[in-house]
Each structure stands twice: as C-alpha cells, then as structure tokens.
Amino acid sequence: MEKFEVNILGCGSALPTTRHQATSQVVNVRDKLFMIDCGEGTQVQLRRSRLKFSRLGHIFISHLHGDHCFGLIGLISTFGMLERTADLHIHCPEELERLLLPQIAFFCKGMSYQVVFHPYPPGVASVIYEDRSLTVETIPLRHRMPTCGFLFREKPALPHIRRDMMDFYQIPICWLNRIKNGEDYVTDDGRTIENRLLTTPADPPRAYAYCSDTSYQPRIVEQLKGVDLLFHEATFLSTDQARAKQTQHSTAAQAATIARDAGVGQLVIGHYSARYEDELPLLEEAQAVFPHTVLAQENLCLEVTRGGVKES
C-alpha cells in the first residue's frame, strides 16, 4: 500500500497551553508532504516530526485566525535560511497574500525560492490541487470568518499485475503498462489471454478529510461520504454547547455525529479548548456517538487505510 499518513503537529486551539501546540498537520502522500494550517511553533514541531522540510511543497490554510497561520512567516523564513530552491505553494484565503508579502519582503530579503499564493474561492467546494495520484478539494465550513476544510482523495489506482501469470505466459516487460491499463495480452502465436486473468484489482482509493474550525454543519456529510479518516474539530464538551454555538465551534458529540452520518472509517478529534485539562471526557462523549474515534495529540501519526486507520 502506498504511503498515506496524517502527522499531527499541533491540535490545540486559540489560547496557548503547555499541553498542546497551535494547529498544524502534515499529510504525507507517497513522501510528498502537504501541510494543513500552520499555527505558531509549527516549524519546531515539523523539525520534531523528522519529516523532511524539502518534501513540503504545498500548504493549505483553512482560515485566517492566528492559531492557524501565525507560524507561516517563521517557516518561510527558515526555508530561506536553508536555501530552499523549490517554490512553496500556499493555498489560502486571498487576504493572506496581502498580509504576508510585506513581511516576506522585509524579513526574507534575497530569499532563494518563491512563495506562490493560490487563493481559493470560499463558500464552494472545489478541487484546488491535483497531481497524478491525488486531488485536494475544499470543504466549505461555517466559522466566524470564511473557512474551508480540505479533502485529500487518492485517484483510482491501476490494477496490480499478477507476477505468476507474467512468468507463466512469459509476457515481455513492454506489455506491462498496456495490461495495467486494461488490455488483454495476445501471445506470439495469436492466443488472447484475458486481462482479468493477468491482474488483481487495484487498491481502492483512500480519502482523508480535515474539518476545522467549524460549527456543526450537517450539510458537509454528503461531501464526507466514503472518507476513510476524518479530522473534525471538537473544541468543546456538550456541557459547553452554548459557548460552542457562540464561537462557531463544535462539540465532541457533534463531531461524532458528522462522522457517524457520513459513515467514515475513523474519526480523530482535536482543536481542544484550553479550558480542559484532560481530553478524556471529549473522547468519551464522541465515542458514545461514534465508537471508532481517537484523540489527536502532538506527534501522533495516523495511517489512512481503506475503511479506517491504524496508528503507526
């Protein structure tokens, strides 16, 4: 199975605590790294994760609250000191470019690489990144400012070649791609070997969704159907539901309701309010609705597997 992992760098919320870092995650798809959000302290957490800085090409920013983006300038500056040359792409609400450019100009003079901003449209689900193996689409959320989650979806893969049949029919290497793409094999003496005998089905594509920050939005369930791993913010306990509503955040039970209704493989909750010394009650509240829930924590790495996840 190709690598598809989610590394939690930080899962706290707006107020700093000594228990949690500000929000950031790195999605590792076949050793290409995609960062989601970049709160203060992210670059140190990235260092701690031992993920390779140079493999990070794209950063997705959900919204412009400080706990989701104050770490950008430090990360950009450090990449400059490390003499990065590859472009760094930031997918973000459009105001971010205006806010960051003067800082980059002042603090990162003569930098060895370019930061390229890609503003995405708020309020409408759209594919904002695509490569050979992956698409990333926005998930419009509802928070105190325009906010989007992100859905990382593998593209359908090609079937696996059966090595035993290749040997049996002595099929030359030059046929491999044609067979992977569905052709039957025709032997030198004109016999046709059906494709289904030569291949086993492709790994089903996997998907990871990130939804933070947001109030409870049942309308996102449709977009989340079939997702293998869902990160959904669970800032509050249900006992603080009034506060959740007022600040446009979700409770653990609401996160779990989204997970259950979308039939996702596994739920990971985070973005914990600083008021809770212990997250266990949040976990228990979520598991009562959706048992297959885990707590995010710093330095946790979750493997995205079809229908669920393994911790690695």
Add this chain to the structure above:
Amino acid sequence: MEKFEVNILGCGSALPTTRHQATSQVVNVRDKLFMIDCGEGTQVQLRRSRLKFSRLGHIFISHLHGDHCFGLIGLISTFGMLERTADLHIHCPEELERLLLPQIAFFCKGMSYQVVFHPYPPGVASVIYEDRSLTVETIPLRHRMPTCGFLFREKPALPHIRRDMMDFYQIPICWLNRIKNGEDYVTDDGRTIENRLLTTPADPPRAYAYCSDTSYQPRIVEQLKGVDLLFHEATFLSTDQARAKQTQHSTAAQAATIARDAGVGQLVIGHYSARYEDELPLLEEAQAVFPHTVLAQENLCLEVTRGGVKES
C-alpha cells in the same frame, strides 16, 4: 532585597531546533515584568514560566530578525483574547510598527487594549525607559542590521531604617520618610539624633545587561562596567570564528572577554548555533577566559545579586 530576576524563555538562534526555543527573556523587577525579544513560541514559554501575563507592560526588541520578534503577533493576539486592558508598550526599531500594524488590524480586530510603539534611536546609547526604581538604556551593538542591547539598572535606593533605633528613641511613623531621605531626627525636647545612627546603607543598585545579537565589540565594555549580570550571545565556538565574523555574531571566548574586561559579576551565554548538539564546549571556552560563566537554558531563572548571581 527587592526582586530582580532574569527568566530565560528561549536561548536558541535563527534555525529552529528541538533543543532550544527562539530568543526571549523576561526581566522581573519587583514583580513588574519586562520582556526582551519575542521569538516564535514565546507566548507558550511565558505560560510555562508561570509569570503573570498581566504583569508584562513593556517589551524591548533588540533587532528585526525573525528569531527575535516573530512571536509578537501571537502574544499580542492572545492578550486580546484574554481581554487585557492595560497598554502594551513595545520599544523597538522603528520599522516594526509599520510591519505589525496591518497584522494587528486584521488579526486582532476590536482588541480591548492598545499596543503603543516606542521607536528608539539606533547607534547611540540612550535611556528609553524609566520608572521610580529602574532605568533601561540601549547598548548599541553591531550586527547585520541595526541592533541594540539593553541595560537594566536599578536606581539608587534609600537607606534602611534601623528599627531598633526607632523603638529606642520612640520615633513617630511620620518621620520615617524624612529619615530615609537623610534628615536627622529632632526629639520633642530638642535633642538631635544624627541620621547615620538611625539608618543602615541602602542596598547597592544592581544592573543587568543583555547583548544579542552582536559581533565582538570591545567598545561596549565601558558601558558594561559594574554590571552584576551580563547576558552576551555566544553563537559560535572559536573554531567557527570565521563564521562568527561573517554573520556578525560572537564566539564564547569573545563573550567572556567582554565580561572579563568589563568586570561584570557573572556572565550567562546563549543564542547557541543550531550546529552544536551540546553546549558544554561553549561553556568551557568561556570559562577559560571568565570562570564565572553559566549557560542559558530554557526555564532558567537567574537572580541578579550585587556582584554576581544566584540561580533560584
């Protein structure tokens, strides 16, 4: 003795490591807190220190490299969320206001308090803060951009009243201030009791100096004479002296030479290059020149005492 402490929040240098935080310190003078520099992650370190956020009124920024100021916006934003009302004063190079104001306007809308910028003149030693018990003056340094250190100097205190003599002569409370200010006491029957019999000498004023970032600058020695505690950057070992010169930083031996020549009470070195896994060689190099040297480390609190320091 009145409280005069230096709390090291971070003593790393530009490149992030998992061993050290970016530069920040808090000087605690009689429970008024003064921050020096504010690298990324400072607000979490401040939380960790258990110093009271509300006691911090003034921040002094030595220069505008990111590892000395990227934590400001997060700290300012958090103070807003905590509904601070007191003004926050930032003493800094003048460009900082232009860089921070657009961010404060966007990220901290409707904030409950004011950030007041006090640009200080570069290149000339000047008193930039003063209250009843303290002055802060700049120490012009030499780095790749205009940079100043800071010298925290207690004002001369009043002598101590001798309680035994107050009782012996039955001196009324209303005389205390006059005696503290040097007057002799005159009894009801006209006898004069000399002031020197009624008092013991005041505690000698103490001083703390912070010098970072800077190349080796013997000209600062004069200003540092009589300082009780000196923080001087020691980014490099002498074996990397060429690199120190090129980047306008100091070696541990150079820091110690400044301390020795100024006859300070104690030296604390920091701002360690990320290249060193272990700071012991830096300490040994400094101690060979100036034995009374300690290594800065996160969460270290140094008490400033006349002629030296105690760790507390």
